[in-house]
Amino acid sequence: MLYNFNLEISSIEDDPFTVSKDDPFNNYFYINFHYNQVNFPLHTNASNSSFDYKTTITRTLLIPSNILCNCNEITILDREDNIFLHDSFSSVPISSHILKEILPEIGEYAREMVADDDDECRNMWEIDVNLDVTTWYVEDNDVVKAILVVDRLKKVGMDDSSCYYNDQCTICLEEFFNGSKSEHVMTKCLHVFHKECIFQWLKRCISRQSSLSCPLCRNNQIL
Ligand SMILES: [Zn+2]
Ligand SMILES: [Zn+2]
Incomplete structure (x- = not known):
């Protein structure tokens, strides 16, 4: 399967997003995840194919900030966090190859966002993640x-x-x-x-x- 993808991450700079310390989502990342996928059969010209197939999915994902911030190319191999992240993203049909490439980027963004945040009260962060995937496949x-x-x-x-x-x-x-x-x-x-x-x-x-x-x-x- 051939593919290419484009990932865009942006933060939502609201007033400090805080929940009580006892709240189960204290120190979580709130991710608005928009996923667009277009599939093309390998043999047709992508720009004028009438056989394409599109998927658009939007999900809200809640990920503990320590797990998201620790995610990088090396820790993505670490089993427990890896399973949690893969489970969280499993409601979206992303291929595992692409997931392996995007998670460290999201992790890096999360780390920078937490490091740059000078509001000490904040204990919840919100980001928009847009992932556009194009695949070319041989269906049958x-x-x-x-x-x-x-x-x-x-x-x-x-x-x-x-x-x-x-x-x-x-x-x-x-x-x-x-x-x-x-x-x-x-x-x-x-x-x-x-x-x-x-x-x-x-x-x-x-x-x-x-x-x-x-x-x-x-x-x-x-x-
Ligand atoms: Zn005829
Ligand atoms: Zn006809």
């Missing part, structure tokens, strides 16, 4: 094969309207120039379909190990 072979076939089909659009045999896509029955799906492709047998619809059709042909036929005329040479 049928999907990849179908994408490769669809990408080789001729793209058509409004300018080629004379080549449209039908006004509507015969797979989903939605009109071509009046619907939500904007990408159209043409098979070798000169039949036009929504890119998305023929992709689903071809994926089914591939998973049933049947030949790649045109859904309209059943011609076996769609490329």
Whole structure:
């Protein structure tokens, strides 16, 4: 799995955030965690793929400040704190590789924030953490094969309207120039379909190990 990520941490400078010494969250970090993930199949061009998949999750996490502030590249290997931090972040589907990279950065930020804090009353800190992750994956072979076939089909659009045999896509029955799906492709047998619809059709042909036929005329040479 290939990935890249962008981490942004910022503090929320409120009035000193204090709770009573007996409060169970005395000396805790209050983390507003925003997680955005976009997945792309490896073979498509990320910028115009219609097969992407997005996840956005926001969680509030409470982490004891000693655990967060002690977190660095070395202690991340320490079992107990590591398990606590991993458990705390487990409500968000972050890969363990990324978690290993971001936790020391969050730890460093927390240490600096506590060290720079000249308000002695403060015993709770609040930070915003934004994590954007982009991954490129090979979901399964049928999907990849179908994408490769669809990408080789001729793209058509409004300018080629004379080549449209039908006004509507015969797979989903939605009109071509009046619907939500904007990408159209043409098979070798000169039949036009929504890119998305023929992709689903071809994926089914591939998973049933049947030949790649045109859904309209059943011609076996769609490329
Ligand atoms: Zn369609
Ligand atoms: Zn056809």
